[in-house]
Each structure stands twice: as C-alpha cells, then as structure tokens.
Amino acid sequence: MSTFRLRVLSDPAEVAVATPALARVYRVAFAGAGEGDDEVRRFVDEQLPRHAERDGFRLVVVEDGDEAVALGYGYTGERGQWSSDWVAGLAPARLVETWVGGHFELVELAVDPARQREGLGARVHDLLLEGLPHERALLTTYREDGPAPRLYQQLGWQPLADLTETTTLYGLDLRPRR
Ligand SMILES: CC(C)(COP(=O)(O)OP(=O)(O)OC[C@H]1O[C@@H](n2cnc3c(N)ncnc32)[C@H](O)[C@@H]1OP(=O)(O)O)[C@@H](O)C(=O)NCCC(=O)NCCS
Numbered sequence: 796m797s798t799f800r801l802r803v804l805s806d807p808a809e810v811a812v813a814t815p816a817l818a819r820v821y822r823v824a825f826a827g828a829g830e831g832d833d834e835v836r837r838f839v840d841e842q843l844p845r846h847a848e849r850d851g852f853r854l855v856v857v858e859d860g861d862e863a864v865a866l867g868y869g870y871t872g873e874r875g876q877w878s879s880d881w882v883a884g885l886a887p888a889r890l891v892e893t894w895v896g897g898h899f900e901l902v903e904l905a906v907d908p909a910r911q912r913e914g915l916g917a918r919v920h921d922l923l924l925e926g927l928p929h930e931r932a933l934l935t936t937y938r939e940d941g942p943a944p945r946l947y948q949q950l951g952w953q954p955l956a957d958l959t960e961t962t963t964l965y966g967l968d969l970r971p972r973r
Contacts, residue, residue, distance in 0.1 A: 797859050799915070801922055804854045807847040813856060814839055816863035820856075824905035846870055846902060851929070855919045857906075865906040867919040872900035872933060882933070885958040894955065894966050899927050901934040904943070916946050930970050938963040 804810050810817075822835045846852060851871030856863050872879045874896050883891045901923065906916045924932065934952070936943045938961050948954075952965040 799864070799918075800858045801918065802856050802858065803922065804856065805852055807844065807852075810843065810847040810854060813854075813863070814843060816858075817843070817854075817856065817866050820863050820866050820905050820907055821903070823907050823909075827908070849876075851899065851927075853923060853927075855922045857915055857919060859910070864910045865915040865919050867901070867904040867916075867923045869899050869901040869923060869932070869934075871929065872896065872898045876900075878902075878935075882935070882958065882964060886956045886964055890955055890964075894931055894933055897929065897931075899924070899929040899932040899969070901932055904946075911942070916942075917950060920946070920950055924967075924969065924972070926973075927969055928973075930968070932967040932969055934965050935962050936965060937961065 804813060818835055818839045821838050822830075825834065846868065847854070849870035850873075852868070853870070854866065854868035857865035872895065874880060874883065878900060879895050883895050886895070901920075904916055904919060906919075934947065935958065936947060938944075938957055938959075944963070944965075947965050950967075952967045955964045955966045957963050
C-alpha cells in the first residue's frame, strides 16, 4: 500500500525547485483534456512562477516516494488580475459584488490518472482550504458533467453561473469553516 506525503508550499523558491515534478503531474492529468507541450510549457514558464508571487499563494503537492502524483494551488483573487476581471466581465453584477475580490481563487487541481479515485483530489482540496482567512473561494471548471464538477459539488461547492458554453463558475462559502 502506498504512503503519500502531502506538502504545502508557499515560497516561490520552493515552488521553483518542485516545478519539474509538478509539470509531470500537470502533463499527465491534463493530457486527457487535449493539453500538450505548449500548455505544459506555459504552465511551467509563465503561469506557475507568476502565480507563486501572488498574495495568499498556497500549493499542495502529494508525493509517493520521490514522485509527485497530485497537486493543487490557489491564491488571493483580486480585481485587476486577469482571471478575476474575466469572471467579473461575464458573471451577473450581484454575484461579482459579493464574490469577486479578496476571495481564494482555486486555480488548479490535478491528479496523475494512475492515482485517481483514491481520494487524493479531495485530500489536496481539503488541505488547500484548511484554515484560510478568506470568506469565500471561487473556481472555474468544466460546465459538462465529469470528475472535476462532481468532486467540487461533493465537497460543497455551488455552481454560481455559467460563464461560457464550456465553463461554469463555482463558489464556496468558507466562513462556516473558520
Ligand atoms: C478531478 C480530479 C482532480 C479528481 O481527482 P481524484 O483524486 O480522482 O478524486 P477523488 O478520488 O478525491 O474523488 C473525490 C470525489 O470526486 C468525484 N469524482 C472524482 N473522479 C470521478 C470520476 N471519474 N467520476 C465520477 N466522480 C468522480 C467523486 O464524487 C469522488 O468521491 P467518491 O470517490 O467518494 O465517489 C482528477 O480527475 C483530475 O486530475 N482530472 C484531470 C484534471 C482536471 O480536470 N482538474 C480539474 C480542473 S478544474
């Protein structure tokens, strides 16, 4: 039976060291969604280093021996960031007023397909949100039914608005957990 180690990283230098292992998880987890070399390169060279510098950044990595097998991360979402402004431009105004800005933005959750359905996604999620000072959390995921929307709904997230034909905004009220 495998013994997993969960680590929380919040220092950009630590994230940089872990990036090759994180890139492997990202690659295998999103290959099924059609992501390839270009997307992995963007994740490694642009997305992750930029996000690691943001306030409230927190990344959870699951290691099985020397190998990373799951990851999740987020940061404090604020207006002026591309993703928050994108959501604010598409969601109803009353939702934006309540939810967008000062929230925890859950950006990625990914589990190596060889280790899916073992509860790792839920464990990463729970540790990522544990003790957060934010009142609310937001994420966007697939509008179509599938593993990710099912996981989020099972863990208490509520669909707030369909943003595009393929993307739904989900929210989680963190106040009862504090
Ligand atoms: C979504 C993902 C992170 C789930 O990780 P996981 O470790 O397999 O999830 P868990 O084992 O913790 O499952 C937790 C719950 O999620 C739901 N779920 C997860 N995978 C599911 C699947 N294939 N079918 C149906 N429900 C599923 C179930 O409700 C499950 O609870 P249960 O096992 O008690 O039924 C994983 O499938 C993944 O990495 N997918 C590709 C990347 C991705 O889409 N990320 C999310 C982008 S927003």
